[in-house]
Amino acid sequence: MPRPAVAIALPSSDFVGVHDDLAAAGCEAIGTPTTDELERLLRSRDDVRVAILDCESDLDRTLDMYELLHDGDRNIPALILVPPITLGRMSLGGRRDLTDEYFARPFSAESLRWRIEAMLIRIGNAPALETPVAGPVLSVQASGSAGVDVQASDEPQRGRLIIVFNPKGGVGKTTVSINVGSALQIRKNKRVLLVDCDTVTGHIASSLGLAQLRTLSDAWLEDGQRGANESIEQIAAAHPSGVHVLVMSTTPLHTEVLEPTRVAEAVAAARTSYDFVILDLHPDFGPLNLALFALADKILVPVTPDVPCILAAVQFREVATALQMRDRLLMVINRANSGVAPSRVERTVRIPTLGRIRSAGMLFIHASEDGKSAVEKFPSAKAVGDIGRLADRLLTAVGPGEHDKLWAPPRGGIAGMVRALLDRLTARR
DSSP, rough: OOOEEEEEOOHHHHHHHHHHHHHHTTTEEEEEEESHHHHHHHHHHHHHEEEEEEEETOOOHHHHHHHTSTTOOOOOOOOEEEOOOTTTTOOOOOOTOOOOOEEEESSSSHHHHHHHHHHEEEEEOOOTTOOOOOOOOOEEOTTTTOOEEEOOOOOOOSSEEEEEEOOOSSSSSHHHHHHHHHHHHHHHHOOOOEEETTTOOOOHHHTTTSOOOOOOHHHHHHHHHTTTTOOHHHHOOOOOOOOOOESSSSSSSSTTTTTHHHHHHHHHHHHHSSSSEEEESSSSHHHHHHHHHTTTTEEEEHHHHHHHHHHHHHHHHHHHHTTTOOGGGEEEEESSSSOOOHHHHHHHHOOOOEEEOOOOHHHHHHHHHTTTTHHOOOOOOHHHHHHHHHHHHHHTTHHHHHHHHSSSSHHHHHHHHHHHHHHHHHOOO
């Protein structure tokens, strides 16, 4: 698959780190420190998808470069370095559905990588001008690859589809998925399907003591041989708690049968059989996850109160904005009574908080040893009470109006405090 090209017009002191991080992300990072070099690049190649420009040191040169990016039929968005005092006030705009973004010092190469990845995803999702879009569609098209298109159905759907995701591992995604699902099933009498979509590090089945499950990839390979077509409800296994469990695959090898469009269609069909379908995703932005994101009613983002996880959550918020799904994010602060104060996490991450779960690591481990959720094993534990309250709120999850209030940018002294914290977190990277 050809790599997307990114033109970089940053000072040499910044170029190396940004180049290396983008290369690690699979992009071809090309230095274009002058207008002439950018012009030569754009004339010789048509695969430049994004440009990083430096408006901080030379405004006139940046404007000339920006004009080149939108000359004739070109419509290449830019990520633009600006002085902090002007951040939020510039608006070059671009054309069509592709908009520019801005950043200020201090910044990290990793943070720029996340911004570029989000912009590349958005470019893949931008509909052509002459093609009207009927209803919410996710279309991801990389150069030379087949696209993934998931069209939302107009048919009534019974179950709510909840995704549990954070691009950083080790934050408690599986713990949240299992125990929220168990609370909804056991305490709220809801019919729950729990899906382990992580073919690399997933361990929902082992945590619930379900050995040698027939996975979705197993079933589809068998179906292909005998011409059958089983539903997810037929394939899923029942846990003693009543929760149904589906594992996509127990190995990252030979998962080509898990074609994203087919998986998304099967998951969407399963919603007619369950009140809640909860998906535990691998921490990546691959085609399968993008197809599933398009179906989600809510995306729970577990965040532990530590600097790396806070940064990852902020970066995911930016990706979610590019994918136009920011209003579906709900944060769950896990291990909330350790590390950075929860109130500071909330002000920094700026994702609406569904609930907080206090630290209780051994409790979850002991429950897993018995093949149970903590909700079953320790029903009176304080952390389980936190999970119960979280399940209560999920039944009537934050509506659009509440999201709008929580997305409103902080004002006055709070804005300064949040900006200072973000700057400190970035500087520590």
